[in-house]
Amino acid sequence: MATVSKAVNGRYGVAPETVDRVLSVVAELGYESSLIASSMRSRRTGVIGVLVADFEPFSAEILKGVGQALSASRYDLLAYSGSHGTAEGWERRSLSRLSGTLIDGAIMVTPTVVNVSTDVPLVAIDPHAGPADLPTVECDSFGGAHQATRHLIELGHSRIGFIAGRTDLRSSIARDAGYRRALVNAGLPVDPALVGSGSYRQDAVRVAALEMLSRLDRPTAIFAANDISALEIMKVAAELGLDVPQDLSIIGFDDVPEASAATPALSTVRQPMQTLGAEAARMLLSLMQGETPAATHLKLPTRLVTRGTTAPPA
C-alpha cells in the first residue's frame, strides 16, 4: 500500500519496474487517489480555494480572473459558496471547514468579517472595512464614485440620489464618500432624503428606490453603489413610468457583463474585476511560496463608462 502511494506520487525509493507495474495497474483500474484522504495526511493538496457568498456576476468575474492566473500554475481551483443561513461570517465557516486540509491557500471575495485566523495564506478581494492586517486587492472606489457623480453634475443634474451598498465593505464606504465629496466640491447640498440604503440586495434596493422616486422632489439622477443595484433601479423606474435616461439618469458601479447587456445599456464605473482576481491569485501564490509580496494592498484604477442611461436632465 505504501509502495503504491510512493509510486503514484513519484516518491524516491521504489524500484523502476515496481513503479511501472503499479502505474500500469493504476491506469487499467482508472484509479485516482482521493483528494480528501490524501489532504488529510499530507496537508498539501495543490488546490487553491476561492470563497464566495454566492455565484453572482461580480464573483463570477473574479473567478474568471483567478482561473486565468492559475491556469499556468499547477494548482487546481476550487470555488466554494457556503453562505447558507448565516448571512455573516460565512467565510469564517467555509475557511475552517476547508483549510488546514483541503486547500493550500484561499481568496475571500467581499468578506463579512475583518480578520480570520487560518493556517493557510489568505488574500481578500474587496475587503471588509476596519483595520485589516490581511493582504487585500481592491479598486479605487472613491475615485470612481467621485467621477461618476461629477459626470452627472456636469450633465446638469443637481438633485442626485445615491443608493448605498453593504456598509461593512471598505469599498462601499469609499463610494459613499466619493459621492458626497463630488457634491460638496460642486457646492451642492447633500440631501439625506436622497441617500438610500440598498445593501447590494435587490429587495432593499427596490424599497429605497421606490421611496426615493415617489417623492415630489425626486432626484433626476441616481448613482448606485453597484450594477446589480443600478439594474434594479432601472426596473423600478420602468414600473413607475419613468423614462431612462429622459426622466432619470442612472450610473452603476462594476461594469459586470450584465450592465452592457441591459436595455438601455447601463452607464457605469468600470472596475477591472478579472484583473482583481488575477492579482489576488498572484499575490496568494507568492505568499504560499513564503515570499513577501512587494505590495500587499493593491488598489486598481476605475474608469467611467458612459452608455445609454445617462443624459442631461429634461
Add this chain to the structure above:
Amino acid sequence: MATVSKAVNGRYGVAPETVDRVLSVVAELGYESSLIASSMRSRRTGVIGVLVADFEPFSAEILKGVGQALSASRYDLLAYSGSHGTAEGWERRSLSRLSGTLIDGAIMVTPTVVNVSTDVPLVAIDPHAGPADLPTVECDSFGGAHQATRHLIELGHSRIGFIAGRTDLRSSIARDAGYRRALVNAGLPVDPALVGSGSYRQDAVRVAALEMLSRLDRPTAIFAANDISALEIMKVAAELGLDVPQDLSIIGFDDVPEASAATPALSTVRQPMQTLGAEAARMLLSLMQGETPAATHLKLPTRLVTRGTTAPPA
C-alpha cells in the same frame, strides 16, 4: 470527543445541559468541524459539486444558474476546475478525487467522456456525443444553428462559412448539422473550404478564420459554433481590415454576457445557460433523493438574437 460530535450534529442521546455547554464552548472557540474529516467518515456532506474544465463565460453562467437553484436548498455549492495537463478525462479525475467523500452529487459541464462510474448521482450539461446513459441537460443546438444559418441566407448571403466546435460534444455536432441542413434546404452547396475546425479554442479558431478569410472567394458571412469563437473571428476580421458587418456578417452561439458587450454587439443564438444550470441542479436534487425525475434528458429551446454583426452582403 464523541459527545461533542453528537452535540454539534444534533444527534440523539446527549443530555440537554451537555449540549448547551458544548455549544457555548464551540461558539466561544469559533470551532467549525472540518468538512474533510467528517466527509471521510460519514459519506454525507451536504455539498454539491460542479465540475468544469475552466471558469470561462459559459461555465460561469451555468454556475450562476446552479447557485440560484440551490440557494433555497440546504446544499453548499463547490465548483472545481481541475483540467490541468490532461485535456481529456479531467472530469473523471476530478470526480474520483471528490466523490464518494466530499460531494453528495455532481454536475459535469461539457464533459470530455461519455460515461463515468461514480457512487454519487451525476448530471451532465451539454453532454458528450455518444450514447450517454447519464441524465443530461442541453439546448436545441440543431434548431439554433439552423435558424442562424437561415437568417444569413435570408439576408442574402450565399457563401456562408462555419467554424465548428469541439467535435466530441453532442451540441457541436448538432450545430454542424443544423448549418448544413439550412444550406441544403436553401439549395446552396456545402463548400468544404468554408468549414473550419475551431474546437472552441481561440488559437485554432484564429488559424481557421485566417485561412478562410484570406481566400479569394472568402465567405461573406460566418456562423461560429460558440460566442468565444465568434469573438475571435471578429478580431481576425478587424486585423484583416474587414468591416463587420459590412464586409463580413458573424453569428455566434450561446449569448454569453461578453457577446452583447462586444463592439459591435454580437448577433448570436441565445441558449438559456442559467436555466440549464438550474434545471440540472433540480434534476440532481431529485436524483439524490432517490426519485426518478420525470425527464432525464432535457432539451431547452434556443432563440436567434440579431445585433450588430449581421447585415446583407455588400
Add this chain to the structure above:
DNA sequence: TTGAAAGCGCTAACAG
C-alpha cells in the same frame, strides 16, 4: 448518557 475504540483512504516514518 457518556466515553472508548474502530476506522474512513491515505501518506510518513520506520523496521525489515
Add this chain to the structure above:
DNA sequence: CTGTTAGCGCTTTCAA
C-alpha cells in the same frame, strides 16, 4: 527497496 505501523479529524458503533 518493500511492507508494517501510526495517525490526519472526525463519526459511529458499542460497552460502561
